[in-house]
Amino acid sequence: MTLEPFMDEQRKTLRNRLAAASLVLAGLCPLLFACAATPRIPLGRSLDGSKPLPPLAFRQYAVNLREIPATGRIAVPFSFWNRSNQPIEILKLDPSCGCLAPKLLGDRKSYIPGSQGMFEVHVETARETPGPQLYTVDVNYTDGQTTHTDQLTFRLTVPERNVIVTPPELYFYQLSEKPLTSEIRVTDHRGKNLNVVEAISMTPYVSLEIKPKEQSADSSSTPITVSVAGRVPAGSQTSYVTIRTDDPDFPVIKVPVFLQGKPNAIQLTSGTAVESTNAEQRNPTPTAAEKGP
Structure with missing residues:
Protein backbone atom coordinates (compact mmCIF):
# COMPACT_ATOMS: atom_id res chain seq x y z
CA MET A 1 0.00 0.00 0.00
CA THR A 2 1.41 3.36 -1.01
CA LEU A 3 1.26 6.53 1.12
CA GLU A 4 1.18 8.88 -1.84
CA PRO A 5 -2.62 9.56 -1.84
CA PHE A 6 -2.51 10.29 1.89
CA MET A 7 0.41 12.70 1.48
CA ASP A 8 -1.36 14.50 -1.37
CA GLU A 9 -4.39 15.01 0.86
CA GLN A 10 -2.21 16.44 3.66
CA ARG A 11 -0.48 18.83 1.27
CA LYS A 12 -3.85 20.01 -0.06
CA THR A 13 -5.16 20.70 3.45
CA LEU A 14 -2.00 22.64 4.35
CA ARG A 15 -2.30 24.78 1.21
CA ASN A 16 -5.93 25.62 2.09
CA ARG A 17 -4.97 26.64 5.62
CA LEU A 18 -2.12 28.83 4.37
CA ALA A 19 -4.44 30.52 1.91
CA ALA A 20 -6.99 31.23 4.64
CA ALA A 21 -4.27 32.63 6.93
CA SER A 22 -3.05 34.90 4.12
CA LEU A 23 -6.56 36.32 3.66
CA VAL A 24 -6.92 37.02 7.40
CA LEU A 25 -3.50 38.69 7.49
CA ALA A 26 -4.36 40.83 4.48
CA GLY A 27 -7.52 42.01 6.24
CA LEU A 28 -5.62 42.91 9.39
CA CYS A 29 -2.89 44.86 7.61
CA PRO A 30 -4.73 48.26 7.64
CA LEU A 31 -5.41 47.89 11.37
CA LEU A 32 -1.79 46.93 12.08
CA PHE A 33 -0.48 49.86 10.06
CA ALA A 34 -2.88 52.27 11.85
CA CYS A 35 -1.77 51.02 15.26
CA ALA A 36 1.87 51.36 14.27
CA ALA A 37 1.32 54.93 13.07
CA THR A 38 -0.48 56.03 16.25
CA PRO A 39 2.03 56.99 18.93
CA ARG A 40 -0.47 56.76 21.79
CA ILE A 41 -4.18 56.50 22.55
CA PRO A 42 -5.83 59.95 22.35
CA LEU A 43 -6.83 61.38 25.71
CA GLY A 44 -10.43 62.39 26.32
CA ARG A 45 -11.38 66.05 26.80
CA SER A 46 -10.64 67.12 30.32
CA LEU A 47 -13.51 68.47 32.40
CA ASP A 48 -13.14 71.94 33.86
CA GLY A 49 -14.21 71.66 37.45
CA SER A 50 -12.89 75.12 38.35
CA LYS A 51 -15.82 77.06 36.82
CA PRO A 52 -17.89 78.47 39.71
CA LEU A 53 -21.60 77.75 40.01
CA PRO A 54 -24.10 80.61 39.76
CA PRO A 55 -24.81 82.22 43.15
CA PRO A 159 -58.33 73.66 28.23
CA GLU A 160 -60.86 74.45 25.56
CA ARG A 161 -62.53 77.80 25.82
CA ASN A 162 -65.05 78.27 28.58
CA VAL A 163 -64.65 81.81 29.96
CA ILE A 164 -62.36 84.13 28.02
CA VAL A 165 -61.39 87.79 28.27
CA THR A 166 -60.43 89.79 25.18
CA PRO A 167 -58.04 91.42 24.79
CA PRO A 168 -55.75 89.82 27.41
CA GLU A 169 -53.84 93.12 27.78
CA LEU A 170 -54.56 96.77 27.03
CA TYR A 171 -52.02 99.33 25.78
CA PHE A 172 -52.71 103.08 25.79
CA TYR A 173 -50.37 105.70 24.32
CA GLN A 174 -51.69 109.00 25.60
CA LEU A 175 -49.76 111.61 23.62
CA SER A 176 -52.50 114.25 23.56
CA GLU A 177 -55.05 115.67 25.96
CA LYS A 178 -57.97 113.86 24.36
CA PRO A 179 -59.45 110.94 26.36
CA LEU A 180 -58.89 107.47 24.93
CA THR A 181 -61.32 104.57 25.09
CA SER A 182 -61.17 100.84 24.49
CA GLU A 183 -63.14 97.78 25.53
CA ILE A 184 -62.68 94.58 27.51
CA ARG A 185 -65.13 91.77 26.85
CA VAL A 186 -65.83 88.84 29.20
CA THR A 187 -67.38 85.94 27.28
CA ASP A 188 -68.79 82.72 28.74
CA HIS A 189 -68.97 79.77 26.32
CA ARG A 190 -70.18 77.25 28.91
CA GLY A 191 -73.84 78.07 28.69
CA LYS A 192 -73.85 79.29 32.30
CA ASN A 193 -75.16 82.58 33.58
CA LEU A 194 -71.90 84.37 34.51
CA ASN A 195 -72.44 87.98 35.58
CA VAL A 196 -69.83 90.72 35.96
CA VAL A 197 -70.67 92.33 39.30
CA GLU A 198 -67.79 94.81 39.61
CA ALA A 199 -64.86 96.27 37.64
CA ILE A 200 -62.16 98.17 39.54
CA SER A 201 -59.32 100.28 38.17
CA MET A 202 -56.09 100.41 40.16
CA THR A 203 -55.19 103.89 38.84
CA PRO A 204 -57.21 107.13 38.95
CA TYR A 205 -56.35 107.81 35.30
CA VAL A 206 -58.43 104.85 34.07
CA SER A 207 -62.20 104.67 34.50
CA LEU A 208 -64.50 101.73 33.79
CA GLU A 209 -68.14 101.21 32.85
CA ILE A 210 -69.87 97.81 32.77
CA LYS A 211 -72.27 97.57 29.84
CA PRO A 212 -75.36 95.32 29.70
CA LYS A 213 -74.68 91.63 29.08
CA GLU A 214 -75.22 90.40 25.52
CA GLN A 215 -76.79 86.95 25.11
CA SER A 216 -76.50 84.61 22.12
CA ALA A 217 -77.53 81.01 21.45
CA ASP A 218 -74.33 79.44 22.80
CA SER A 219 -72.61 82.16 24.86
CA SER A 220 -72.99 85.37 26.83
CA SER A 221 -70.69 88.39 26.68
CA THR A 222 -70.30 91.43 28.94
CA PRO A 223 -68.48 94.48 27.52
CA ILE A 224 -66.57 96.85 29.81
CA THR A 225 -65.64 100.29 28.49
CA VAL A 226 -62.14 101.41 29.52
CA SER A 227 -61.43 105.16 29.36
CA VAL A 228 -58.13 106.96 29.90
CA ALA A 229 -58.05 110.58 31.01
CA GLY A 230 -56.65 113.27 28.76
CA ARG A 231 -53.94 114.22 31.24
CA VAL A 232 -51.73 111.46 32.61
CA PRO A 233 -48.23 111.58 34.13
CA ALA A 234 -45.27 111.49 31.77
CA GLY A 235 -43.55 108.13 31.32
CA SER A 236 -44.91 104.60 31.47
CA GLN A 237 -46.88 102.85 34.17
CA THR A 238 -48.52 99.44 34.59
CA SER A 239 -51.83 98.94 36.29
CA TYR A 240 -54.63 96.37 36.39
CA VAL A 241 -58.34 96.15 35.80
CA THR A 242 -59.85 93.81 38.38
CA ILE A 243 -63.07 92.15 37.22
CA ARG A 244 -65.25 90.39 39.81
CA THR A 245 -67.94 87.90 38.80
CA ASP A 246 -70.57 85.77 40.56
CA ASP A 247 -69.07 82.55 39.14
CA PRO A 248 -67.22 80.38 41.71
CA ASP A 249 -64.75 79.13 39.06
CA PHE A 250 -63.86 82.64 37.89
CA PRO A 251 -64.46 84.95 40.85
CA VAL A 252 -61.66 87.41 39.96
CA ILE A 253 -60.04 88.17 36.59
CA LYS A 254 -57.19 90.66 36.25
CA VAL A 255 -56.30 92.40 32.99
CA PRO A 256 -53.00 94.36 32.77
CA VAL A 257 -53.20 97.93 31.50
CA PHE A 258 -50.02 99.54 30.16
CA LEU A 259 -50.21 103.34 30.04
CA GLN A 260 -47.68 105.60 28.31
CA GLY A 261 -47.93 109.32 28.99
CA LYS A 262 -46.43 111.96 26.74
CA PRO A 263 -42.99 113.33 27.68
CA ASN A 264 -42.63 116.92 28.86
CA ALA A 265 -40.30 117.70 25.95
CA ILE A 266 -38.78 115.90 22.97
CA GLN A 267 -35.01 116.20 22.50
CA LEU A 268 -33.91 116.63 18.88
CA THR A 269 -30.60 115.34 17.55
CA SER A 270 -29.39 118.93 17.20
CA GLY A 271 -29.71 119.35 20.94
CA THR A 272 -32.73 121.70 20.80
CA ALA A 273 -35.64 120.85 23.07
CA VAL A 274 -39.10 121.20 21.56
CA GLU A 275 -42.30 121.13 23.59
CA SER A 276 -44.43 118.03 23.09
CA THR A 277 -47.37 120.08 21.80
CA ASN A 278 -45.28 121.14 18.81
CA ALA A 279 -44.22 117.58 18.13
CA GLU A 280 -47.86 116.49 18.13
CA GLN A 281 -48.56 118.78 15.19
CA ARG A 282 -46.11 116.73 13.13
CA ASN A 283 -47.19 113.32 14.41
CA PRO A 284 -50.81 112.14 14.49
CA THR A 285 -52.16 111.14 17.87
CA PRO A 286 -52.37 107.33 18.18
CA THR A 287 -55.37 105.63 19.68
CA ALA A 288 -55.49 102.83 22.22
CA ALA A 289 -53.69 99.71 21.06
CA GLU A 290 -54.88 96.28 22.01
CA LYS A 291 -52.45 93.37 22.12
CA GLY A 292 -53.72 89.88 21.34
CA PRO A 293 -52.60 86.69 23.07
Missing part, protein backbone atom coordinates in the same frame (compact mmCIF):
# COMPACT_ATOMS: atom_id res chain seq x y z
CA LEU A 56 -28.54 81.40 43.04
CA ALA A 57 -29.77 77.81 43.06
CA PHE A 58 -33.41 77.15 42.13
CA ARG A 59 -35.46 74.24 43.39
CA GLN A 60 -36.63 73.67 39.82
CA TYR A 61 -35.71 75.38 36.59
CA ALA A 62 -38.52 73.96 34.45
CA VAL A 63 -42.13 73.26 35.44
CA ASN A 64 -44.70 71.40 33.35
CA LEU A 65 -48.24 71.66 34.73
CA ARG A 66 -49.68 69.77 31.74
CA GLU A 67 -53.41 70.41 31.32
CA ILE A 68 -54.70 72.73 34.00
CA PRO A 69 -58.25 72.70 35.36
CA ALA A 70 -60.81 75.18 34.09
CA THR A 71 -60.27 77.63 36.90
CA GLY A 72 -59.75 81.37 36.85
CA ARG A 73 -56.15 81.67 38.01
CA ILE A 74 -53.09 79.44 38.22
CA ALA A 75 -50.14 80.33 40.50
CA VAL A 76 -46.66 78.94 39.72
CA PRO A 77 -44.05 79.31 42.53
CA PHE A 78 -40.27 79.27 42.08
CA SER A 79 -38.11 78.96 45.20
CA PHE A 80 -34.35 79.59 45.40
CA TRP A 81 -31.48 80.02 47.84
CA ASN A 82 -28.19 81.92 47.86
CA ARG A 83 -25.48 79.26 47.84
CA SER A 84 -22.60 81.73 47.46
CA ASN A 85 -20.62 83.48 50.20
CA GLN A 86 -21.70 86.93 48.99
CA PRO A 87 -25.02 88.75 49.41
CA ILE A 88 -27.03 89.01 46.20
CA GLU A 89 -29.71 91.44 45.04
CA ILE A 90 -32.53 90.68 42.62
CA LEU A 91 -32.49 93.38 39.96
CA LYS A 92 -35.44 92.36 37.80
CA LEU A 93 -37.84 89.54 37.05
CA ASP A 94 -38.33 89.71 33.29
CA PRO A 95 -41.25 87.53 32.05
CA SER A 96 -41.90 86.54 28.46
CA CYS A 97 -45.39 88.02 28.86
CA GLY A 98 -46.28 91.02 30.99
CA CYS A 99 -49.52 89.28 31.94
CA LEU A 100 -47.55 86.92 34.24
CA ALA A 101 -46.72 89.73 36.70
CA PRO A 102 -44.00 87.90 38.69
CA LYS A 103 -43.76 89.03 42.31
CA LEU A 104 -41.12 88.32 44.95
CA LEU A 105 -42.42 87.04 48.27
CA GLY A 106 -42.66 90.02 50.59
CA ASP A 107 -41.14 92.25 47.87
CA ARG A 108 -37.77 91.20 49.24
CA LYS A 109 -34.83 91.78 46.88
CA SER A 110 -31.66 91.25 49.00
CA TYR A 111 -30.50 87.82 50.19
CA ILE A 112 -27.51 87.05 52.44
CA PRO A 113 -25.50 83.83 51.97
CA GLY A 114 -27.60 80.77 52.81
CA SER A 115 -30.93 82.63 52.81
CA GLN A 116 -33.94 81.49 50.81
CA GLY A 117 -36.56 83.27 48.74
CA MET A 118 -39.47 82.69 46.40
CA PHE A 119 -41.46 84.41 43.70
CA GLU A 120 -44.72 83.57 41.96
CA VAL A 121 -46.14 84.10 38.51
CA HIS A 122 -49.86 83.95 37.77
CA VAL A 123 -51.70 82.83 34.67
CA GLU A 124 -55.25 84.04 34.12
CA THR A 125 -56.67 81.12 32.14
CA ALA A 126 -59.58 83.17 30.82
CA ARG A 127 -57.11 85.40 28.97
CA GLU A 128 -55.03 82.62 27.38
CA THR A 129 -55.52 80.86 24.06
CA PRO A 130 -56.53 77.20 24.47
CA GLY A 131 -53.76 74.67 23.85
CA PRO A 132 -50.10 74.24 24.94
CA GLN A 133 -48.38 77.37 26.27
CA LEU A 134 -44.72 78.06 27.09
CA TYR A 135 -43.59 80.90 29.36
CA THR A 136 -40.18 82.04 30.59
CA VAL A 137 -38.94 84.30 33.37
CA ASP A 138 -35.42 85.75 33.31
CA VAL A 139 -34.11 86.34 36.84
CA ASN A 140 -31.53 89.14 36.73
CA TYR A 141 -29.42 89.59 39.87
CA THR A 142 -26.00 90.73 41.05
CA ASP A 143 -23.51 89.65 43.71
CA GLY A 144 -21.94 93.11 43.80
CA GLN A 145 -19.32 92.25 41.21
CA THR A 146 -21.04 90.35 38.41
CA THR A 147 -24.54 90.48 36.97
CA HIS A 148 -26.13 87.07 36.40
CA THR A 149 -29.23 85.91 34.50
CA ASP A 150 -31.00 82.59 35.08
CA GLN A 151 -33.92 81.62 32.84
CA LEU A 152 -36.79 79.59 34.25
CA THR A 153 -39.50 78.01 32.11
CA PHE A 154 -42.92 76.53 32.67
CA ARG A 155 -45.44 74.90 30.42
CA LEU A 156 -49.14 74.27 30.68
CA THR A 157 -52.06 73.37 28.46
CA VAL A 158 -55.09 75.65 28.62
Whole structure:
Protein backbone atom coordinates (compact mmCIF):
# COMPACT_ATOMS: atom_id res chain seq x y z
CA MET A 1 0.00 0.00 0.00
CA THR A 2 1.41 3.36 -1.01
CA LEU A 3 1.26 6.53 1.12
CA GLU A 4 1.18 8.88 -1.84
CA PRO A 5 -2.62 9.56 -1.84
CA PHE A 6 -2.51 10.29 1.89
CA MET A 7 0.41 12.70 1.48
CA ASP A 8 -1.36 14.50 -1.37
CA GLU A 9 -4.39 15.01 0.86
CA GLN A 10 -2.21 16.44 3.66
CA ARG A 11 -0.48 18.83 1.27
CA LYS A 12 -3.85 20.01 -0.06
CA THR A 13 -5.16 20.70 3.45
CA LEU A 14 -2.00 22.64 4.35
CA ARG A 15 -2.30 24.78 1.21
CA ASN A 16 -5.93 25.62 2.09
CA ARG A 17 -4.97 26.64 5.62
CA LEU A 18 -2.12 28.83 4.37
CA ALA A 19 -4.44 30.52 1.91
CA ALA A 20 -6.99 31.23 4.64
CA ALA A 21 -4.27 32.63 6.93
CA SER A 22 -3.05 34.90 4.12
CA LEU A 23 -6.56 36.32 3.66
CA VAL A 24 -6.92 37.02 7.40
CA LEU A 25 -3.50 38.69 7.49
CA ALA A 26 -4.36 40.83 4.48
CA GLY A 27 -7.52 42.01 6.24
CA LEU A 28 -5.62 42.91 9.39
CA CYS A 29 -2.89 44.86 7.61
CA PRO A 30 -4.73 48.26 7.64
CA LEU A 31 -5.41 47.89 11.37
CA LEU A 32 -1.79 46.93 12.08
CA PHE A 33 -0.48 49.86 10.06
CA ALA A 34 -2.88 52.27 11.85
CA CYS A 35 -1.77 51.02 15.26
CA ALA A 36 1.87 51.36 14.27
CA ALA A 37 1.32 54.93 13.07
CA THR A 38 -0.48 56.03 16.25
CA PRO A 39 2.03 56.99 18.93
CA ARG A 40 -0.47 56.76 21.79
CA ILE A 41 -4.18 56.50 22.55
CA PRO A 42 -5.83 59.95 22.35
CA LEU A 43 -6.83 61.38 25.71
CA GLY A 44 -10.43 62.39 26.32
CA ARG A 45 -11.38 66.05 26.80
CA SER A 46 -10.64 67.12 30.32
CA LEU A 47 -13.51 68.47 32.40
CA ASP A 48 -13.14 71.94 33.86
CA GLY A 49 -14.21 71.66 37.45
CA SER A 50 -12.89 75.12 38.35
CA LYS A 51 -15.82 77.06 36.82
CA PRO A 52 -17.89 78.47 39.71
CA LEU A 53 -21.60 77.75 40.01
CA PRO A 54 -24.10 80.61 39.76
CA PRO A 55 -24.81 82.22 43.15
CA LEU A 56 -28.54 81.40 43.04
CA ALA A 57 -29.77 77.81 43.06
CA PHE A 58 -33.41 77.15 42.13
CA ARG A 59 -35.46 74.24 43.39
CA GLN A 60 -36.63 73.67 39.82
CA TYR A 61 -35.71 75.38 36.59
CA ALA A 62 -38.52 73.96 34.45
CA VAL A 63 -42.13 73.26 35.44
CA ASN A 64 -44.70 71.40 33.35
CA LEU A 65 -48.24 71.66 34.73
CA ARG A 66 -49.68 69.77 31.74
CA GLU A 67 -53.41 70.41 31.32
CA ILE A 68 -54.70 72.73 34.00
CA PRO A 69 -58.25 72.70 35.36
CA ALA A 70 -60.81 75.18 34.09
CA THR A 71 -60.27 77.63 36.90
CA GLY A 72 -59.75 81.37 36.85
CA ARG A 73 -56.15 81.67 38.01
CA ILE A 74 -53.09 79.44 38.22
CA ALA A 75 -50.14 80.33 40.50
CA VAL A 76 -46.66 78.94 39.72
CA PRO A 77 -44.05 79.31 42.53
CA PHE A 78 -40.27 79.27 42.08
CA SER A 79 -38.11 78.96 45.20
CA PHE A 80 -34.35 79.59 45.40
CA TRP A 81 -31.48 80.02 47.84
CA ASN A 82 -28.19 81.92 47.86
CA ARG A 83 -25.48 79.26 47.84
CA SER A 84 -22.60 81.73 47.46
CA ASN A 85 -20.62 83.48 50.20
CA GLN A 86 -21.70 86.93 48.99
CA PRO A 87 -25.02 88.75 49.41
CA ILE A 88 -27.03 89.01 46.20
CA GLU A 89 -29.71 91.44 45.04
CA ILE A 90 -32.53 90.68 42.62
CA LEU A 91 -32.49 93.38 39.96
CA LYS A 92 -35.44 92.36 37.80
CA LEU A 93 -37.84 89.54 37.05
CA ASP A 94 -38.33 89.71 33.29
CA PRO A 95 -41.25 87.53 32.05
CA SER A 96 -41.90 86.54 28.46
CA CYS A 97 -45.39 88.02 28.86
CA GLY A 98 -46.28 91.02 30.99
CA CYS A 99 -49.52 89.28 31.94
CA LEU A 100 -47.55 86.92 34.24
CA ALA A 101 -46.72 89.73 36.70
CA PRO A 102 -44.00 87.90 38.69
CA LYS A 103 -43.76 89.03 42.31
CA LEU A 104 -41.12 88.32 44.95
CA LEU A 105 -42.42 87.04 48.27
CA GLY A 106 -42.66 90.02 50.59
CA ASP A 107 -41.14 92.25 47.87
CA ARG A 108 -37.77 91.20 49.24
CA LYS A 109 -34.83 91.78 46.88
CA SER A 110 -31.66 91.25 49.00
CA TYR A 111 -30.50 87.82 50.19
CA ILE A 112 -27.51 87.05 52.44
CA PRO A 113 -25.50 83.83 51.97
CA GLY A 114 -27.60 80.77 52.81
CA SER A 115 -30.93 82.63 52.81
CA GLN A 116 -33.94 81.49 50.81
CA GLY A 117 -36.56 83.27 48.74
CA MET A 118 -39.47 82.69 46.40
CA PHE A 119 -41.46 84.41 43.70
CA GLU A 120 -44.72 83.57 41.96
CA VAL A 121 -46.14 84.10 38.51
CA HIS A 122 -49.86 83.95 37.77
CA VAL A 123 -51.70 82.83 34.67
CA GLU A 124 -55.25 84.04 34.12
CA THR A 125 -56.67 81.12 32.14
CA ALA A 126 -59.58 83.17 30.82
CA ARG A 127 -57.11 85.40 28.97
CA GLU A 128 -55.03 82.62 27.38
CA THR A 129 -55.52 80.86 24.06
CA PRO A 130 -56.53 77.20 24.47
CA GLY A 131 -53.76 74.67 23.85
CA PRO A 132 -50.10 74.24 24.94
CA GLN A 133 -48.38 77.37 26.27
CA LEU A 134 -44.72 78.06 27.09
CA TYR A 135 -43.59 80.90 29.36
CA THR A 136 -40.18 82.04 30.59
CA VAL A 137 -38.94 84.30 33.37
CA ASP A 138 -35.42 85.75 33.31
CA VAL A 139 -34.11 86.34 36.84
CA ASN A 140 -31.53 89.14 36.73
CA TYR A 141 -29.42 89.59 39.87
CA THR A 142 -26.00 90.73 41.05
CA ASP A 143 -23.51 89.65 43.71
CA GLY A 144 -21.94 93.11 43.80
CA GLN A 145 -19.32 92.25 41.21
CA THR A 146 -21.04 90.35 38.41
CA THR A 147 -24.54 90.48 36.97
CA HIS A 148 -26.13 87.07 36.40
CA THR A 149 -29.23 85.91 34.50
CA ASP A 150 -31.00 82.59 35.08
CA GLN A 151 -33.92 81.62 32.84
CA LEU A 152 -36.79 79.59 34.25
CA THR A 153 -39.50 78.01 32.11
CA PHE A 154 -42.92 76.53 32.67
CA ARG A 155 -45.44 74.90 30.42
CA LEU A 156 -49.14 74.27 30.68
CA THR A 157 -52.06 73.37 28.46
CA VAL A 158 -55.09 75.65 28.62
CA PRO A 159 -58.33 73.66 28.23
CA GLU A 160 -60.86 74.45 25.56
CA ARG A 161 -62.53 77.80 25.82
CA ASN A 162 -65.05 78.27 28.58
CA VAL A 163 -64.65 81.81 29.96
CA ILE A 164 -62.36 84.13 28.02
CA VAL A 165 -61.39 87.79 28.27
CA THR A 166 -60.43 89.79 25.18
CA PRO A 167 -58.04 91.42 24.79
CA PRO A 168 -55.75 89.82 27.41
CA GLU A 169 -53.84 93.12 27.78
CA LEU A 170 -54.56 96.77 27.03
CA TYR A 171 -52.02 99.33 25.78
CA PHE A 172 -52.71 103.08 25.79
CA TYR A 173 -50.37 105.70 24.32
CA GLN A 174 -51.69 109.00 25.60
CA LEU A 175 -49.76 111.61 23.62
CA SER A 176 -52.50 114.25 23.56
CA GLU A 177 -55.05 115.67 25.96
CA LYS A 178 -57.97 113.86 24.36
CA PRO A 179 -59.45 110.94 26.36
CA LEU A 180 -58.89 107.47 24.93
CA THR A 181 -61.32 104.57 25.09
CA SER A 182 -61.17 100.84 24.49
CA GLU A 183 -63.14 97.78 25.53
CA ILE A 184 -62.68 94.58 27.51
CA ARG A 185 -65.13 91.77 26.85
CA VAL A 186 -65.83 88.84 29.20
CA THR A 187 -67.38 85.94 27.28
CA ASP A 188 -68.79 82.72 28.74
CA HIS A 189 -68.97 79.77 26.32
CA ARG A 190 -70.18 77.25 28.91
CA GLY A 191 -73.84 78.07 28.69
CA LYS A 192 -73.85 79.29 32.30
CA ASN A 193 -75.16 82.58 33.58
CA LEU A 194 -71.90 84.37 34.51
CA ASN A 195 -72.44 87.98 35.58
CA VAL A 196 -69.83 90.72 35.96
CA VAL A 197 -70.67 92.33 39.30
CA GLU A 198 -67.79 94.81 39.61
CA ALA A 199 -64.86 96.27 37.64
CA ILE A 200 -62.16 98.17 39.54
CA SER A 201 -59.32 100.28 38.17
CA MET A 202 -56.09 100.41 40.16
CA THR A 203 -55.19 103.89 38.84
CA PRO A 204 -57.21 107.13 38.95
CA TYR A 205 -56.35 107.81 35.30
CA VAL A 206 -58.43 104.85 34.07
CA SER A 207 -62.20 104.67 34.50
CA LEU A 208 -64.50 101.73 33.79
CA GLU A 209 -68.14 101.21 32.85
CA ILE A 210 -69.87 97.81 32.77
CA LYS A 211 -72.27 97.57 29.84
CA PRO A 212 -75.36 95.32 29.70
CA LYS A 213 -74.68 91.63 29.08
CA GLU A 214 -75.22 90.40 25.52
CA GLN A 215 -76.79 86.95 25.11
CA SER A 216 -76.50 84.61 22.12
CA ALA A 217 -77.53 81.01 21.45
CA ASP A 218 -74.33 79.44 22.80
CA SER A 219 -72.61 82.16 24.86
CA SER A 220 -72.99 85.37 26.83
CA SER A 221 -70.69 88.39 26.68
CA THR A 222 -70.30 91.43 28.94
CA PRO A 223 -68.48 94.48 27.52
CA ILE A 224 -66.57 96.85 29.81
CA THR A 225 -65.64 100.29 28.49
CA VAL A 226 -62.14 101.41 29.52
CA SER A 227 -61.43 105.16 29.36
CA VAL A 228 -58.13 106.96 29.90
CA ALA A 229 -58.05 110.58 31.01
CA GLY A 230 -56.65 113.27 28.76
CA ARG A 231 -53.94 114.22 31.24
CA VAL A 232 -51.73 111.46 32.61
CA PRO A 233 -48.23 111.58 34.13
CA ALA A 234 -45.27 111.49 31.77
CA GLY A 235 -43.55 108.13 31.32
CA SER A 236 -44.91 104.60 31.47
CA GLN A 237 -46.88 102.85 34.17
CA THR A 238 -48.52 99.44 34.59
CA SER A 239 -51.83 98.94 36.29
CA TYR A 240 -54.63 96.37 36.39
CA VAL A 241 -58.34 96.15 35.80
CA THR A 242 -59.85 93.81 38.38
CA ILE A 243 -63.07 92.15 37.22
CA ARG A 244 -65.25 90.39 39.81
CA THR A 245 -67.94 87.90 38.80
CA ASP A 246 -70.57 85.77 40.56
CA ASP A 247 -69.07 82.55 39.14
CA PRO A 248 -67.22 80.38 41.71
CA ASP A 249 -64.75 79.13 39.06
CA PHE A 250 -63.86 82.64 37.89
CA PRO A 251 -64.46 84.95 40.85
CA VAL A 252 -61.66 87.41 39.96
CA ILE A 253 -60.04 88.17 36.59
CA LYS A 254 -57.19 90.66 36.25
CA VAL A 255 -56.30 92.40 32.99
CA PRO A 256 -53.00 94.36 32.77
CA VAL A 257 -53.20 97.93 31.50
CA PHE A 258 -50.02 99.54 30.16
CA LEU A 259 -50.21 103.34 30.04
CA GLN A 260 -47.68 105.60 28.31
CA GLY A 261 -47.93 109.32 28.99
CA LYS A 262 -46.43 111.96 26.74
CA PRO A 263 -42.99 113.33 27.68
CA ASN A 264 -42.63 116.92 28.86
CA ALA A 265 -40.30 117.70 25.95
CA ILE A 266 -38.78 115.90 22.97
CA GLN A 267 -35.01 116.20 22.50
CA LEU A 268 -33.91 116.63 18.88
CA THR A 269 -30.60 115.34 17.55
CA SER A 270 -29.39 118.93 17.20
CA GLY A 271 -29.71 119.35 20.94
CA THR A 272 -32.73 121.70 20.80
CA ALA A 273 -35.64 120.85 23.07
CA VAL A 274 -39.10 121.20 21.56
CA GLU A 275 -42.30 121.13 23.59
CA SER A 276 -44.43 118.03 23.09
CA THR A 277 -47.37 120.08 21.80
CA ASN A 278 -45.28 121.14 18.81
CA ALA A 279 -44.22 117.58 18.13
CA GLU A 280 -47.86 116.49 18.13
CA GLN A 281 -48.56 118.78 15.19
CA ARG A 282 -46.11 116.73 13.13
CA ASN A 283 -47.19 113.32 14.41
CA PRO A 284 -50.81 112.14 14.49
CA THR A 285 -52.16 111.14 17.87
CA PRO A 286 -52.37 107.33 18.18
CA THR A 287 -55.37 105.63 19.68
CA ALA A 288 -55.49 102.83 22.22
CA ALA A 289 -53.69 99.71 21.06
CA GLU A 290 -54.88 96.28 22.01
CA LYS A 291 -52.45 93.37 22.12
CA GLY A 292 -53.72 89.88 21.34
CA PRO A 293 -52.60 86.69 23.07
